[in-house]
Structures are given as structure tokens and as C-alpha cells.
Amino acid sequence: MTGSMYAAIAGLQTHMQKMNVIGNNIANANTYGFKPGVTSFSESMYTSISNSTAGGNQYGGTNASQIGYGSQVASIDLNMTGGTYAPTGINSHLYLDGNGFFMVGPKPDPAIGYEPDPNNLTLKRVGNFGLDKDGYLVDSNGYCVYGFMPQGNADGTMAENADGSVKWDTCLRPIRLPVTAPASDTTTGIKEGGALYPEIAADTNAQGYPADIGGTAVDQNKRVNVQSVNLSVDQNGVITAVTQDNVAVTVGIIPIGSVVNPNGLTKLSDGYYQAGNNAGDVVVGTCGGAVTGDLNNNTNATNPDRITLTGAGDTQILSGGLESSKTDIATEFADLITTQRGFQANTKIITVTDEMLSDLVSMKR
Secondary structure, rough: OOOHHHHHHHHOOOOHHHHHHHHHHHHOOOOOOOEEEEEEEEEOEEEEEOOOOOOOOOOOOOOOOOOOOOEEEEEEEOOOOOOOOEOOOOOOOOEEOOOOEEEEEEEOOOOOOOOOHHHHHEEEEOEOOEEEOOOOOEOOOOEEEEEEEEEEOOOOEEEEOOOOOOOOEEEEEOOOOEEEOOEEEEOOOOOOOOOOOEEEEOOOOOOOOOOEEOOEOOOOOEOOOHHHHEEEEEEEOOOEEEEEOOOOOEEEEOOEEEOOHHOOOEEEEHHHOOOOOOOOOEEEEEEEEOOOOEEEOOOOOOOOOOOOOEOOOOOEEEOOOOOOOOOOOHHHHHHHHHHHHHHHHHHHHHHHHHHHHHHHHHHOO
16 A cells, blocks of 8 residues: 555655756746756556466466556756847857857866867857957856967968968867067068967977067067957858957857757756767867868877868857747746646645555554
8 A cells, every 4th residue: 555655755756856947947047048958757667466468278368467656757858949049239249040059168278288179178059258368269257269260371471272261270279369460561461460370280280470570579478459349250150350450350260069969968057068978979060161171189181080070050150149048938837837736646645545544554443
């Protein structure tokens, strides 16, 4: 008889777990980029009173008789569909219109270098970005946004492909404002206060800047004078900044990281996600296929594990807004009512079982 009580206790526990998920969903109804949890129940263990038997010459077969012991939480999945665009009016706030994630991480240790494995970077949907004092593009918690930046020639000018397009450095690095030119150079056309771009060593991916411009030494820690309000990002993720001298400067391009199974990601605090064992490897691509070739992180031309950059499908980047929460209040309230009733029904089972046990004990007076 006590089996019904234990089954009800299991039901209470699972309904409380679902209530916890619903409470978290409602609490984050106005949290940018929030993905609500969806709780699924499954039947718990069974015991067999009698097993099934096969039919014989005289009698037909019989089915098994089993008693269940309640329910359990089968899964808590995330609704990873995109939320709507919520305008904020800030140019450096970015919205992903489609699948994928921004990739962020800490500033690199100079002793280690700038070449993290994409699987070790943190993923996020909320593009609340801005510039820090060192010229890095960072989020609200100070994590650097990783992406690609233009390559430079030996003289510090921006390198171009044969068709005149930007030649991108395909090594994932923290996006940072270009180094500022300390003087003008009439030979190269570089203006004082303009942008200098690094030449990339083919074998080590090391960045190299010219030692001087017009006889004035280059300070690699001094970046072009730009404010976050002067940043603009197009639909392919290309970042352009306007300097204090009203000169447009190409800063970099924001790629998109994607995984095969987004529900396999581990959800962290502050809207971050980490690639888990069941998510699959992080695949790096750019919107509109703006950057092609191989991802050049910790690899060389003879490495068989080089990763080919892909497009980001139909995903586009929209500036001036963030992704709103995906919580549907009406759905959550409906789940709240059914969960509450299910919890009450399980408490009733405990009460009735207790009364039956009391009746049984009181048979002997």
C-alpha cells in the first residue's frame, strides 16, 4: 500500500523541478537573449506482479502485470529559437537574425599567444558590446569578442586581394582597434592618427608592425582614437569606425560560431554557453561568406586538421538592438496552472494513502 505514497512523492519531486524551471523562465521574461527551459517527464521504475506468457496449445498468452513508482524528469531542454529584435539605439549592440552565436573569451596571455581553440571560447547570443580603454571590443562583463582583422603590408597599409577586397587574417583573435600612425608618410599615404595594420607571419601567425612611420617610432599600445558611438557594423559583421579626424577605418569582422546540437550546450550564468560533449565542435563562419579559406588557429599549411571557414547560412547581424527573451508568459502561466494541479493531485494521493493506513491500523481496537 505504501507504494502509492512513494509514487506520489516522486510525482511531487518532479512537479517541483518543473516549477523551478517555470519560475526561472518567468523571472527572465525581460532578460535579453534568454532561452526558456522546457521540462519533460517520463515514467519511473516498474515492478512486475506477473510476467507475460506465450500462448500454448490450450490457452492463449497473458500480458504482464506491472506497478509503477511515479514519474521522473526526463529532460530539461532549451527553446533555442531566436527572440525578436529589441532596439536599444546603441550602435555597438548587435542582434543575430538567425542561428549561431558570438564568440567571446578573456584577453590572451602574451606568453601563450592569440590562438585559442574555438571549442574553448564562450558562446553568447546577446551582443551588448563596446570598446574598453585598450581598444578591445568587449561585452558587458569585459570578455573580448573574437573575430578576424585585416592583414597589413610591411609598410603598415591594409593588404588587399586581387579584386581590391580586404585581405583578412583568418586567425581568431580578440577584435581590437588598429594601431595609430604616429606621423604621416607621403610615400604610403598614411596620415598621422590613421590606422596601421599588422603583417602576418605565415609560419607563426605573429603580428608585425613597422618600426617607425616617417622616422617616428610606432607605439603598438596606442590605438586609433575612436569611441564606441562611432562604431558601425554591417549585416556581414564588418566593423567600421570613424576616428576623431572623421576618417573611416576598417576594424575587423565578427564571425559566427555554430554547433550541430545547440541543446547540447552547457548553459552558464550571464547568458553564456559552453560547448559540451554532445553539442559537437564549434564551426566558425561569417555572414554572407565574407571571409573564406582556412581557420588559421594553431595550424599550418601541412596540418590535416585545418578547419575550412564556412558561411553562416541565412544569419545576418543587425546593429542598434539586442535579442529579446524567448519566454512566452501565456505559455508559462498555463504550465504553472497544470503543474500546480498535478502537485495538488499527488499530495491528495499521500493524504488518501495515509487515511487508508489509519483505517487498517484501527481495525484492531
